[in-house]
Amino acid sequence: MTTTESRPTGRKPAQIVDMSWDPVTRIIGNLGIYTKIDFANREVTECHSTSSLFRGYSVFMKGKDPRDAGFITSRICGICGDNHTTCSNYAQQMAYGIKPPPMAEHITNLGEAAEYMFDHTIYQDNLLFVDYCEAMVKATNPGVLARAERTASPRGDIHGYRTIADIMRSYNPFEGEVYKEALKISRVTREMFCLMEGRHVHPSTLYPGGVGTMPQPGIFTDYLSRLMHIIDFVKKSVAMADDIFDFFYEALPGYEEVGRRRILLGCWGAWQDPAVADYRYATMNEWGKAMYVTPGVIVDGKLVTNDLVDINLGIRIMLGSSFYDDWVNEQPFVTHDPLGNPVDMRHPWNQTTVPVPQKREFDGNYSWVMSPRWYHKETDKHLALDTGGGPLARLWSTALSGLVDTRYVSSGGGSVRIQLPKGESLPETTLEWRIPQWSNTIERGRARPYFVAYAAAMALQFLEESMELLRAGETKVFQDFEVPDEAIGCGFHEAVRGVLSHHLVIKDKKIANYHPYPPTPWNASPRDIYGTPGPYEDAVQGQPIFEENGPDDFKGVDIMRTVRSFDPCLPCGVHMYMGKGKTLNVVHSPTYGANHG
Amino acid sequence: MTSESHTTAARERIERSEEHEGIDEITILWISEGMSCDGDTVSLTAAMQPSIEDVVLGLIPGLPKVNLVNKVLSPSLGGEDFLTPYRQAARGELDTPFILVIEGSVPNQDIIEGDGFWTSFGNDPATGQPQTINWWIDQLAPKAWAVVAAGTCATYGGIHGMAGNPTGSMGLGDYLGWDYRSTAGLPIVNVPGCPIQPENFMETLVWVLQHAAGDAPPPPLDHMLRPQWLFGKTVHEGCDRGSYYEQADFGLDYNSPKCMVKTGCWGPVVNCNVPKRGWMAGIGGCPNVGGICIGCTMPGFPDAFMPFMDEPPGGTLSSMVIKPYGAIIRRLRGVTNEMVNHEPKWRHRKNKLTSGYDPYWRP
Numbered sequence: 001m002t003t004t005e006s007r008p009t010g011r012k013p014a015q016i017v018d019m020s021w022d023p024v025t026r027i028i029g030n031l032g033i034y035t036k037i038d039f040a041n042r043e044v045t046e047c048h049s050t051s052s053l054f055r056g057y058s059v060f061m062k063g064k065d066p067r068d069a070g071f072i073t074s075r076i077c078g079i080c081g082d083n084h085t086t087c088s089n090y091a092q093q094m095a096y097g098i099k100p101p102p103m104a105e106h107i108t109n110l111g112e113a114a115e116y117m118f119d120h121t122i123y124q125d126n127l128l129f130v131d132y133c134e135a136m137v138k139a140t141n142p143g144v145l146a147r148a149e150r151t152a153s154p155r156g157d158i159h160g161y162r163t164i165a166d167i168m169r170s171y172n173p174f175e176g177e178v179y180k181e182a183l184k185i186s187r188v189t190r191e192m193f194c195l196m197e198g199r200h201v202h203p204s205t206l207y208p209g210g211v212g213t214m215p216q217p218g219i220f221t222d223y224l225s226r227l228m229h230i231i232d233f234v235k236k237s238v239a240m241a242d243d244i245f246d247f248f249y250e251a252l253p254g255y256e257e258v259g260r261r262r263i264l265l266g267c268w269g270a271w272q273d274p275a276v277a278d279y280r281y282a283t284m285n286e287w288g289k290a291m292y293v294t295p296g297v298i299v300d301g302k303l304v305t306n307d308l309v310d311i312n313l314g315i316r317i318m319l320g321s322s323f324y325d326d327w328v329n330e331q332p333f334v335t336h337d338p339l340g341n342p343v344d345m346r347h348p349w350n351q352t353t354v355p356v357p358q359k360r361e362f363d364g365n366y367s368w369v370m371s372p373r374w375y376h377k378e379t380d381k382h383l384a385l386d387t388g389g390g391p392l393a394r395l396w397s398t399a400l401s402g403l404v405d406t407r408y409v410s411s412g413g414g415s416v417r418i419q420l421p422k423g424e425s426l427p428e429t430t431l432e433w434r435i436p437q438w439s440n441t442i443e444r445g446r447a448r449p450y451f452v453a454y455a456a457a458m459a460l461q462f463l464e465e466s467m468e469l470l471r472a473g474e475t476k477v478f479q480d481f482e483v484p485d486e487a488i489g490c491g492f493h494e495a496v497r498g499v500l501s502h503h504l505v506i507k508d509k510k511i512a513n514y515h516p517y518p519p520t521p522w523n524a525s526p527r528d529i530y531g532t533p534g535p536y537e538d539a540v541q542g543q544p545i546f547e548e549n550g551p552d553d554f555k556g557v558d559i560m561r562t563v564r565s566f567d568p569c570l571p572c573g574v575h576m577y578m579g580k581g582k583t584l585n586v587v588h589s590p591t592y593g594a595n596h597g
Numbered sequence: 598m599t600s601e602s603h604t605t606a607a608r609e610r611i612e613r614s615e616e617h618e619g620i621d622e623i624t625i626l627w628i629s630e631g632m633s634c635d636g637d638t639v640s641l642t643a644a645m646q647p648s649i650e651d652v653v654l655g656l657i658p659g660l661p662k663v664n665l666v667n668k669v670l671s672p673s674l675g676g677e678d679f680l681t682p683y684r685q686a687a688r689g690e691l692d693t694p695f696i697l698v699i700e701g702s703v704p705n706q707d708i709i710e711g712d713g714f715w716t717s718f719g720n721d722p723a724t725g726q727p728q729t730i731n732w733w734i735d736q737l738a739p740k741a742w743a744v745v746a747a748g749t750c751a752t753y754g755g756i757h758g759m760a761g762n763p764t765g766s767m768g769l770g771d772y773l774g775w776d777y778r779s780t781a782g783l784p785i786v787n788v789p790g791c792p793i794q795p796e797n798f799m800e801t802l803v804w805v806l807q808h809a810a811g812d813a814p815p816p817p818l819d820h821m822l823r824p825q826w827l828f829g830k831t832v833h834e835g836c837d838r839g840s841y842y843e844q845a846d847f848g849l850d851y852n853s854p855k856c857m858v859k860t861g862c863w864g865p866v867v868n869c870n871v872p873k874r875g876w877m878a879g880i881g882g883c884p885n886v887g888g889i890c891i892g893c894t895m896p897g898f899p900d901a902f903m904p905f906m907d908e909p910p911g912g913t914l915s916s917m918v919i920k921p922y923g924a925i926i927r928r929l930r931g932v933t934n935e936m937v938n939h940e941p942k943w944r945h946r947k948n949k950l951t952s953g954y955d956p957y958w959r960p
Contacts (some may be wrong), residue, residue, distance in 0.1 A: 052630075052716060056757075071899075079636050126670070194875075200643065207854050210851060
């Protein structure tokens with residue numbers, strides 16, 4: 001059933017307790033998680049994740065002007081809406097047969113870099129790290145906190161916190177130093193974003209064909225000076241994450257099993273190189289490989305493909321546990337791609353969304369999320385790829401391909417190297433992210449600050465290139481176009497929390513079909529028609545429990561750490577439930593005495 | 598209830614609210630489980646004057662103690678622990694008055710035949726099935742000290758209520774009735790925007806809190822229940838590209854730094870202060886920085902403004918009318934501009950002062 005092999009344990013008679021968290025907090029959207037926990041063997045035996053929101057973008061966009069798609073799809077997500085607008089514009093540019101001027105690409109790239117810096121920072125420090133803060137660890141693993149008080153921080157010379165417990169204290173909500181500083185940093189980075197894209201989170205200045213942002217010297221110097229003021233915070237974040245996560249491996253041997261999945265990662269690439277990207281489907285493989293984060297599908301640690309055409313053709317939208325009718329007997333919109341390859345009926349280009357609200361049955365249909373899968377020809381399997389929360393898959397894919405070699409970021413040999421300039425107090429620093437042994441909760445969390453550093457380094461390059469263009473008088477930012485009568489398009493991008501693709505079909509100058517596939521459907525999907533669980537379910541199912549509390553005052557922090565490691569962003573939900581036909585011993589939801597905030 | 602007796606009752610409630618004792622402690626129950634993207638919560642965290650942590654930590658004088666309950670920012674692990682104050686409030690047992698903030702459109706649950714739901718917030722303890730947002734609003738709105746709608750989805754329906762939507766989404770006023778009054782006698786306080794401009798929301802919230810403390814009258818709202826001081830002017834009236842319009846000088850594509858009426862901007866007829874205020878710390882905005890106004894604060898959003906990138910129908914006529922005036926004015930200004938670009942002739946290096954200096958000058 002599961003895609004990750006189960007772990008051998010010396011079994012005791014099971015003591016099964018049902019536990020659920022609905023809604024899950026400190027995420028974007030409605031998520032409920034329903035689990036069964038075996039307290040005798042201290043592991044999670046079953047997990048269902050459910051999303052409880054349906055709004056119907058692909059339904060109400062039909063028949064609308066395709067140029068409106070970027071403005072509308074931004075509203076899918078309230079933290080990374082700009083990723084949708086960007087991706088939609090990529091798809092439209094393919095359909096309209098146009099390419100924006102280079103300056104427009106740089107401005108978009110700078111905006112997206114600021115989004116990564118903002119979003120990963122607020123998510124990691126204000127939402128995720130609350131699960132590792134002193135108050136939380138005290139309530140769940142007092143023994144670990146006592147040890148943290150005695151453990152010196154190996155990288156204290158960089159971040160300034162003497163002990164691991166001092167780091168944990170800095171994450172206490174609304175009180176901790178880093179918690180409060182991260183809120184401020186999240187505002188500075190959003191100001192940088194607004195310089196390029198006008199407004200956060202639904203940008204005002206992005207258009208198919210380019211941007212409306214005026215490339216004045218001021219926007220670049222304003223961006224640069226803000227970036228230089230936060231560059232040391234970025235270096236410290238990496239050091240603090242490394243210290244905290246290394247400590248967890250040490251203090252709780254076996255913690256690598258928490259949230260561990262078989263390595264099944266997907267990344268669709270980020271940041272276009274304007275010298276290569278022409279948005280034609282025929283050349284998509286070339287310009288995809290020229291992106292500054294390399295696309296890739298990784299199975300068991302090996303790169304299966306980094307060709308966006310293969311990636312596109314392999315996408316399958318499965319049902320099985322979702323509140324929708326199937327569309328497989330409808331007329332297809334796209335039978336062959338522009339290169340003549342056959343397109344599957346389960347591909348987003350051919351999807352019809354037919355919502356059927358119904359009762360939630362965990363042994364039947366239980367989620368508004370569908371089950372995106374990637375068809376792996378070699379094994380004839382539909383893989384439940386995950387994004388590792390975004391950064392893990394991006395770094396892994398880039399490191400394996402070894403194609404990125406720029407002014408401040410280089411890749412290959414199993415690692416990604418990032419060079420950051422001198423800041424207010426810390427010297428020039430080279431960071432190296434190495435491919436880890438596991439795809440697990442801790443490594444998803446560790447990758448995040450490294451990717452903030454990656455985005456900061458790329459931003460420096462985009463700034464330099466923008467200024468070069470500006471000084472050369474290359475200030476055109478928009479390429480006009482005509483909407484064709486009939487066309488298809490697809491866009492590939494990395495939303496903050498992972499893979500994002502938009503699939504568009506135009507007929508009679510109107511949207512005939514539009515299906516966006518953000519990262520969360522990949523990560524939060526329910527069991528598909530083959531019974532394969534989605535990544536959250538799979539990662540939680542079978543994971544060990546390290547929390548010191550018993551069933552009566554159980555908080556479920558290890559489970560929540562796993563779920564949050566994926567950076568859930570569902571305007572939707574996750575639920576846990578007990579298996580069919582099993583007697584329910586106890587049902588209750590954990591509580592956390594919120595003595596903070 | 599006849600409308601007359603209804604008005605009397607409303608007037609009595611308002612009078613009561615004006616006499617109300619100051620409140621020392623108040624809870625904000627924020628529900629973003631409408632048809633929402635959580636963008637208004639995220640936008641709230643961008644505010645700096647004041648920031649949400651300033652309000653929660655008591656930095657702003659004269660406000661009641663504020664307990665903020667918001668899913669995205671909650672330190673709780675979630676589930677029932679997080680839902681406790683909501684459940685208490687629904688039973689009328691919360692130990693403080695509460696402000697209900699709704700984020701997201703309200704779907705129409707009545708169009709679903711049989712079981713099922715469009716969006717939920719926790720479960721119904723009796724059945725274990727998802728508890729609809731509609732149930733929560735029905736329970737909480739009658740007991741709320743004040744109700745605030747955050748963002749255009751909650752105020753008027755927004756994107757999820759566009760033509761062809763399958764969920765029957767609407768705004769809170771449509772759902773509760775536009776004559777709804779809270780226990781303090783307040784109408785719904787609408788802060789539109791897709792998403793809310795961070796300071797627009799915080800300023801309104803602070804005013805409501807000052808009112809709760811007994812230090813201020815209720816916030817002044819217009820006929821669509823928007824704060825008058827924020828939405829009383831149009832985008833165009835605060836836009837630094839508006840002067841190009843006056844000179845009939847229009848951008849014809851997005852490469853232009855000039856007025857964008859011809860390329861889809863609806864600024865002249867949209868109630869919003871964003872170009873004047875910027876988005877954050879005075880940075881960004883919409884037409885002032887090259888982004889067409891798509892009317893995202895308006896009750897007619899989005900349908901009335903689509904397709905966004907085409908010239909608004911009214912723009913064709915008004916730009917034609919302004920053309921002769923603008924053309925003349927622009928040329929005359931050009932002449933004057935040329936004149937004032939010259940320095941006066943008495944600035945020179947000759948060995949003679951020609952400025953007209955006379956120490957004994959008398960009128």
